[in-house]
Amino acid sequence: MDVRDGLLYTDEHEWLRVEGDTATVGITAYAADQLGDVVFVELPALGRSLRRAEAFGVVESVKAVSDLFAPVDGEVVEVNQALVGKPELLNSDPYGEGWIARVRLAEPASDGEGLKDADAYRRMIGA
Amino acid sequence: MRATALLERHRALGARLVEFAGWEMPVQYAGILEEHRAVRQRAGVFDLSHMGELHVEGGESGAALAYALVTDPPALAIGRAHYSMICASDGGVIDDLIVYRLAPDHFMVVANAGNAPVVADELRARMAGFDATLDDASMRTSLVAIQGPLATSVLAPLTDVDLPSLRYYAIAEGHVAGHAALVARTGYTGEDGFECFVAWDEGTDVFDALLAAGTSQGVVPVGLGARDTLRLEAGMPLYGNELTRDTTPFDAGLGRIVKFGKPGDFVGRAALQAAQERRRTKALVGLVVRGRGIARHGYAVFERGANGAHAGMVGMVTSGTQSPTLGEAIAMAYVPPADADAGTMLEVAIREARVPVEVVALPFYRRPA
Numbered sequence: 185m186d187v188r189d190g191l192l193y194t195d196e197h198e199w200l201r202v203e204g205d206t207a208t209v210g211i212t213a214y215a216a217d218q219l220g221d222v223v224f225v226e227l228p229a230l231g232r233s234l235r236r237a238e239a240f241g242v243v244e245s246v247k248a249v250s251d252l253f254a255p256v257d258g259e260v261v262e263v264n265q266a267l268v269g270k271p272e273l274l275n276s277d278p279y280g281e282g283w284i285a286r287v288r289l290a291e292p293a294s295d296g297e298g299l300k301d302a303d304a305y306r307r308m309i310g311a
Numbered sequence: 312m313r314a315t316a317l318l319e320r321h322r323a324l325g326a327r328l329v330e331f332a333g334w335e336m337p338v339q340y341a342g343i344l345e346e347h348r349a350v351r352q353r354a355g356v357f358d359l360s361h362m363g364e365l366h367v368e369g370g371e372s373g374a375a376l377a378y379a380l381v382t383d384p385p386a387l388a389i390g391r392a393h394y395s396m397i398c399a400s401d402g403g404v405i406d407d408l409i410v411y412r413l414a415p416d417h418f419m420v421v422a423n424a425g426n427a428p429v430v431a432d433e434l435r436a437r438m439a440g441f442d443a444t445l446d447d448a449s450m451r452t453s454l455v456a457i458q459g460p461l462a463t464s465v466l467a468p469l470t471d472v473d474l475p476s477l478r479y480y481a482i483a484e485g486h487v488a489g490h491a492a493l494v495a496r497t498g499y500t501g502e503d504g505f506e507c508f509v510a511w512d513e514g515t516d517v518f519d520a521l522l523a524a525g526t527s528q529g530v531v532p533v534g535l536g537a538r539d540t541l542r543l544e545a546g547m548p549l550y551g552n553e554l555t556r557d558t559t560p561f562d563a564g565l566g567r568i569v570k571f572g573k574p575g576d577f578v579g580r581a582a583l584q585a586a587q588e589r590r591r592t593k594a595l596v597g598l599v600v601r602g603r604g605i606a607r608h609g610y611a612v613f614e615r616g617a618n619g620a621h622a623g624m625v626g627m628v629t630s631g632t633q634s635p636t637l638g639e640a641i642a643m644a645y646v647p648p649a650d651a652d653a654g655t656m657l658e659v660a661i662r663e664a665r666v667p668v669e670v671v672a673l674p675f676y677r678r679p680a
Contacts (some may be wrong), residue, residue: 205366219346220327220536223633224605224640226662242662243604246343246632 185311190278193305196253202293209255210283211274213244213268214309219245222274227263228285234258236298241284243274243306247310255299257290315360316453316514317374324532330424334361335504337534343404347535347635350500353679354459355533356521359506360514363427364452365420365434369443372416374575379437380410381560381583383573392480392497394421394568396560397430402555402582404563406430407548409497419482419493419508421454423550429641439579443603448620453514457521457530458541460678465525466505470494474505488513499538501545502678516665540632543641546597548675550630552608559586562645564673592627594651597675598668600640604661606631606668613658613665625650628659631649634675641675642668 187193192200196215197215201208209266216222226242234254241252263285267273273282293299321328326337333366337358341344349523351354356482367376373385375447388590392411396404406426411419422430431447438445457466463474472485472494482495493508509517548554548563560583569583580633600606602673642659650657655670 222340223344224603226604232644244633246540246635247338249605249607 185217185300185302185309186279186311187285188307189302191279191302192255192299193302193308194253194255194299194309196255198253198255200293202298203286203291205289206261206276207258207287207293208283209285210278211252212305216275216282219243219248219250220244222271223230225267225274226283227265228260228276230260230263231270232260232262232278232284252276255308256286256293258285258287259290260285261288262286277307313361315358316511316654317358317360317378317518320515320518321358323338326532326534328631329535331535332361332423334424336361336383337532338536339469339534340532343534344635345538346531346533348542349531350459350502350533351538351540351636352458352460352503353529354461355531355536355537356518356525357456357458357533358514358518359454359456360452360511362454363422363424363430363447363449364454364508365422365427365431365550366446366448367418367420367434367438367443368416369441370416374419375441375443376418376420376574378407378441378577379434380406381569381579382410382544383570384410385476386414386419386570389414390483391480392495396554396565396568397433398560398579398583399556400579400582402559402586404554404558404560404581407550407554411495413482413484413493426550426567431461432677433507445605453509453512453522454477454506455509455514455517455521456470456498456506458498458500458502458533460503460532461528461530462502465528465530466494467520469520469524488517489491491515492517499545500541501547501674501676502541525582539567539630539664540635543630543632543643544634544636545673546643548595548604548643549630559583561586561591562593562595570614570621591648593627593645594648595673596643596644596646596674597671597673598628598642598659599639599671599675600642600659600666600668601656602664602666604664604666605633606642606644606659606661607638608662611660612646612668614650615658615662615667616658624647625657636676642672646670
């Protein structure tokens with residue numbers, strides 16, 4: 185299962201790519217595979233302020249409804265509108281075109297504090 | 312947890328296995344959408360060996376089933392089948408069934424996996440006093456189906472049953488892949504197709520033979536996930552969702568199967584007669600979501616108030632999914648009869664939102680003629 189080095193990961197199978205004071209958020213290939221074919225994504229509102237671990241969106245596959253949990257505190261500054269028409273991008277390219285939102289970080293993010301590096305995430309999913 | 316004879320085959324094919332009605336079953340192989348589309352466009356092969364096969368035999372087997380079920384099995388010609396239900400004395404549905412007449416005094420009743428033990432017990436109790444015996448062959452019978460427009464051309468070279476002359480809801484004895492089989496033209500997908508009843512140990516061989524014969528034409532194994540989206544598009548009820556002990560056949564819009572004109576009494580007759588005569592309180596409808604979201608099992612249905620105001624809850628979604636064929640979110644729901652006309656706009660509560668839905672005629676999908 186594809187786990188990318190250089191990203192941070194949560195126990196809820198989200199990834200975080202930190203660039204300066206913003207982070208791009210998505211779900212991992214493992215999560216997308218577990219969900220199966222994604223057919224609907226509910227994105228957070230632009231400008232919404234997030235608290236870590238709160239539900240900020242929803243991903244639905246044919247069979248299941250799953251909440252997205254905010255991996256960090258911050259403000260939603262961009263969402264991936266392409267997912268509205270093409271939710272299958274979460275399956276086909278979870279670390280690329282299937283990104284979900286960009287968040288301006290309330291404070292710098294690093295591993296620890298509920299975030300794992302790629303090796304720790306690999307151990308968690310047994311990859 | 313029970314397993315069919317094909318469990319190792321499912322594992323080898325990379326299936327994701329889930330518990331369903333006490334059975335370890337494949338929910339998907341390559342993916343639900345791909346499998347769904349394969350059945351609509353080509354064909355898919357299913358392991359349905361979790362279903363229950365109950366054989367009723369004896370001089371009064373037909374009379375016993377006419378008493379036990381809401382339909383009239385003695386009216387079936389040999390080699391024909393019909394959709395049926397077993398109801399409680401209060402008219403509630405215990406299970407929906409297919410009854411096949413194999414011989415003058417031999418019927419096969421196919422029950423849902425989760426209900427098969429209850430149906431077997433009920434039938435035995437109701438058959439007391441009739442010259443008829445019940446043999447639960449569920450654990451000796453594998454059931455392998457092929458469904459889709461290519462079903463006939465894939466199955467034909469593997470069987471001595473004359474498929475073109477086998478009518479919809481008919482069954483014939485013969486062989487499939489060299490194994491003794493009952494081949495029925497029945498299914499649960501809205502497509503043409505066949506269900507092959509074979510001995511338990513021969514199920515894997517039949518499944519393999521169908522896949523091998525069809526793989527070059529894009530025939531794939533299909534799990535229970537796509538089976539559910541296929542039957543929902545076809546507007547077919549699922550026991551536990553549209554049909555429960557608290558619904559009558561009339562609630563589900565299936566009252567036509569109840570044969571009040573058959574000779575003799577049957578279990579549930581008085582209650583079903585009353586259900587037919589009284590004003591209905593709910594109707595099963597199709598819904599298409601006209602906003603954003605998917606209306607799923609258990610979500611509440613509301614009438615739309617005047618001037619956009621929200622009115623009270625009036626019903627419940629029984630099944631819902633994103634339709635792979637239509638590209639829209641579809642659902643079935645119970646609503647008041649006054650809200651059941653096609654074109655009526657209602658709302659479904661999807662998380663915090665009230666999302667508009669339109670009542671449409673069932674089925675959502677009908678295969679091209």
